[in-house]
Amino acid sequence: MSKRLNIAMLGCGFMGRAHSNAWLQVNHFFPREHKPVLKACYGREEDRKKLDEFAARWGYEIVETDWRKLVARDDIDLVDVCVPNHMHHDCVIAAAEAGKIVVCEKPLAMNVREAEEMVAAVEKAGVPNMVSFNYRRVPAIALFKQIVDEGRIGQVFHYRATYNQDYTISQDVPQGGMALWRLDSRVAGSGVTGDLLAHSIDTAEWINGPIRRVTAYTKTFITERRHADTGKVEKVDIDDACMFLAEFENGSIGTFESTRYARGRKNYNTFEINGDRGALFFDLEDPHILQFFRYADPQTGKKIEDHLTGWQRIHVTNFEHPYMKHWWVPGCTIGYEHTFTNSFADFLASLEGGPKFQPDMRSALRTQRVCDAVLDSARRGQWVEIP
Ligand SMILES: NC(=O)c1ccc[n+]([C@@H]2O[C@H](COP(=O)([O-])OP(=O)(O)OC[C@H]3O[C@@H](n4cnc5c(N)ncnc54)[C@H](O)[C@@H]3O)[C@@H](O)[C@H]2O)c1
Numbered sequence: 115m116s117k118r119l120n121i122a123m124l125g126c127g128f129m130g131r132a133h134s135n136a137w138l139q140v141n142h143f144f145p146r147e148h149k150p151v152l153k154a155c156y157g158r159e160e161d162r163k164k165l166d167e168f169a170a171r172w173g174y175e176i177v178e179t180d181w182r183k184l185v186a187r188d189d190i191d192l193v194d195v196c197v198p199n200h201m202h203h204d205c206v207i208a209a210a211e212a213g214k215i216v217v218c219e220k221p222l223a224m225n226v227r228e229a230e231e232m233v234a235a236v237e238k239a240g241v242p243n244m245v246s247f248n249y250r251r252v253p254a255i256a257l258f259k260q261i262v263d264e265g266r267i268g269q270v271f272h273y274r275a276t277y278n279q280d281y282t283i284s285q286d287v288p289q290g291g292m293a294l295w296r297l298d299s300r301v302a303g304s305g306v307t308g309d310l311l312a313h314s315i316d317t318a319e320w321i322n323g324p325i326r327r328v329t330a331y332t333k334t335f336i337t338e339r340r341h342a343d344t345g346k347v348e349k350v351d352i353d354d355a356c357m358f359l360a361e362f363e364n365g366s367i368g369t370f371e372s373t374r375y376a377r378g379r380k381n382y383n384t385f386e387i388n389g390d391r392g393a394l395f396f397d398l399e400d401p402h403i404l405q406f407f408r409y410a411d412p413q414t415g416k417k418i419e420d421h422l423t424g425w426q427r428i429h430v431t432n433f434e435h436p437y438m439k440h441w442w443v444p445g446c447t448i449g450y451e452h453t454f455t456n457s458f459a460d461f462l463a464s465l466e467g468g469p470k471f472q473p474d475m476r477s478a479l480r481t482q483r484v485c486d487a488v489l490d491s492a493r494r495g496q497w498v499e500i501p
Pocket residue numbers: 124125126127128129130156157158161195196197198199219220221246247248290291292293294295301309
């Protein structure tokens with residue numbers, strides 16, 4: 115039985131494109147009853163030309179520069195929030211109150227207070243909801259999690275994450291406007307902590323369990339930039355770089371580093387786990403490869419033969435690997451855009467009686483708590499417990 119799912123896309127930028135593509139693609143690769151339809155889209159009046167081009171290219175029927183009008187429409191089933199962080203709170207709450215299914219990009223909110231209100235709203239309305247921590251649906255990352263859950267890493271001692279980029283090194287990069295709203299704390303909430311480390315924290319807690327406490331250091335390298343909206347030079351107070359230490363509840367310790375000033379790094383999202391039985395390493399710039407070091411058998415605890423120890427590079431494209439049986443033949447890779455398709459496939463499955471989708475907003479609230487604790491620790495120069 116086929117069920118039409120009319121989508122209102124809030125945002126016509128990077129994520130507007132990534133999500134539109136995934137909604138169009140999902141039924142072609144995953145058998146699902148729900149049939150997403152790109153019904154309506156929103157962008158700012160300032161971005162009207164981009165919005166019209168976006169609507170024409172992706173086939174949206176209705177174009178709006180007032181997002182509230184779209185959310186209120188009776189012919190919309192699902193609201194997909196792909197606008198900057200300062201709008202997530204109001205968009206999600208309005209969508210929930212209108213009884214819509216809600217998808218929201220990460221980070222869930224500007225801060226924990228907003229996130230708590232959003233969780234309360236979706237739970238009160240009883241609407242299905244998801245937060246787009248799409249990296250959980252990179253096949254190699256899903257396999258990373260599977261191998262940890264199979265006990266092949268054993269007792270974990272270390273977790274090490276980096277998320278580095280280099281696109282804000284020049285003083286000439288303005289703040290404000292599409293993409294560069296990330297440099298304006300009033301719109302982004304925070305710098306690399308909410309933008310990049312939110313991903314690293316979500317993945318870390320998913321794989322290695324809850325973080326108990328953190329101690330952090332942040333740095334703003336360039337403190338004034340021209341604002342694209344006002345044309346004036348204005349203060350910049352986002353964290354350009356953030357490093358923190360973490361203690362996990364399982365007794366392991368972690369280091370997290372993120373910056374937009376790592377010359378040469380574009381989307382260097384890496385993480386490694388080291389346990390007594392093995393280790394794993396992943397790098398998003400090499401997304402089909404999972405590196406695995408096998409030291410001991412998970413069942414017997416016995417060390418594997420000496421001549422077979424060493425790092426193994428698993429090309430994660432076999433039918434047995436997460437998500438891959440839905441795509442091409444073994445050896446053929448998929449890409450960044452497929453992480454969104456895989457996410458929507460799982461989300462639609464959850465609407466059709468499958469496993470509850472994670473992360474939902476309640477789960478993303480947890481990530482928001484860690485982000486807020488990291489920023490609080492950097493301000494106070496102290497360890498901060500996660501409530
Ligand atoms: N899951 C991921 O890996 C990932 C990747 C990129 C972005 N994101 C998240 O997606 C959301 C949207 O990010 P994006 O990169 O698509 O943004 P973008 O700058 O490419 O697009 C922004 C959209 O919001 C509208 N908008 C409304 N108010 C605005 C303002 N004050 N400044 C700029 N644009 C404004 C614009 O018209 C446009 O439609 C953010 O929450 C971001 O953190 C997630």
